[in-house]
Amino acid sequence: MNANIKLCGGIMSKYTFVVLALILLFSSGCGLKKQHEEVQPLVCVIAIDGTGSYKYLDNAKNIVIDVVNALPDKSKLYVRWITQDSNSDSASIVSAIIPVTKKKINPFDQKGKRLAEISKARKIKIMNQVTKVINGAKSPKAGRTDIYGTIYAASERFSSNSDMLPLLILLTDMDDNAGNKEKYTIDLGGADVKVLGYQVGPNADGYKKMWSDYLISVGAGEVDFQHIDEPLTIGGL
Numbered sequence: 001m002n003a004n005i006k007l008c009g010g011i012m013s014k015y016t017f018v019v020l021a022l023i024l025l026f027s028s029g030c031g032l033k034k035q036h037e038e039v040q041p042l043v044c045v046i047a048i049d050g051t052g053s054y055k056y057l058d059n060a061k062n063i064v065i066d067v068v069n070a071l072p073d074k075s076k077l078y079v080r081w082i083t084q085d086s087n088s089d090s091a092s093i094v095s096a097i098i099p100v101t102k103k104k105i106n107p108f109d110q111k112g113k114r115l116a117e118i119s120k121a122r123k124i125k126i127m128n129q130v131t132k133v134i135n136g137a138k139s140p141k142a143g144r145t146d147i148y149g150t151i152y153a154a155s156e157r158f159s160s161n162s163d164m165l166p167l168l169i170l171l172t173d174m175d176d177n178a179g180n181k182e183k184y185t186i187d188l189g190g191a192d193v194k195v196l197g198y199q200v201g202p203n204a205d206g207y208k209k210m211w212s213d214y215l216i217s218v219g220a221g222e223v224d225f226q227h228i229d230e231p232l233t234i235g236g237l
Contacts, residue, residue, distance in 0.1 A: 040072065041072050041073065041164055041165075042164060043165070044078070044166075045078045045080065045158070046068075046168075047081070047153075047154070047169070047170050047171070047172070048064060048082065049082045050081035051143070053173060053199075054173055056171070061134055061135060064171070065135075074100055075097070076164060077095060077097070079092075079130075081137075082170070083144075083145075084146055086153060087149040087150075087153045087184075091150075094130055094134060094137075096126065098123075102118075145173075148176060149180055152184035154168045159189065166188065166190065168193045170195045171197040172198075173198070174207045174208075188221075190221045192220070193220045195223070196226045197226070198225050211223070
């Protein structure tokens with residue numbers, strides 16, 4: 001296993017273009033400037049609902065893989081389960097640093113061309129390893145959903161990578177029943193929060209407002225919800 005991957009193919013879906021647009025919108029919304037045609041790297045925490053109430057696990061994995069493949073070079077990635085104790089080490093699925101792909105500048109520079117080929121092959125290998133881990137991850141099928149523990153775990157990783165722009169992606173029905181809200185002191189540090197693959201329940205509208213208000217109150221920049229059948233309308237696509 002490569003040293004840039006901890007804990008232990010790419011799948012394309014209709015979310016590919018949505019995810020790319022999300023990354024670009026997030027980048028432009030934070031005032032990022034391109035340097036040498038590279039987007040500033042992110043620290044991205046992605047959490048998948050691993051409880052019995054979430055029905056879209058296969059779809060969620062495809063969405064996660066699309067997000068991972070859309071992340072800029074040098075981004076730091078944490079993929080985790082939402083469980084009954086979402087802050088525990090056992091909630092981790094995979095962590096990785098997105099490798100840099102060197103751009104060859106001079107077509108006659110054979111050394112530069114070779115280095116670019118090596119870096120591209122290395123990135124493909126690492127991304128395939130990450131994809132394999134995500135696809136093979138077995139849901140813990142937890143009996144309770146600890147959303148607050150997930151948000152706290154994300155805030156800790158954002159704090160530890162304060163030089164990078166933070167992005168939190170949740171794939172869940174947002175129905176917390178673990179009751180750990182008062183257990184954590186959370187500061188999201190301006191992170192954008194995207195709830196993708198949102199499973200609509202009987203209290204869907206109430207959850208949207210409640211969670212949007214809460215996330216903003218603990219330092220989120222923007223909060224967006226995307227339903228599982230969301231059409232391709234983001235970023236003019």
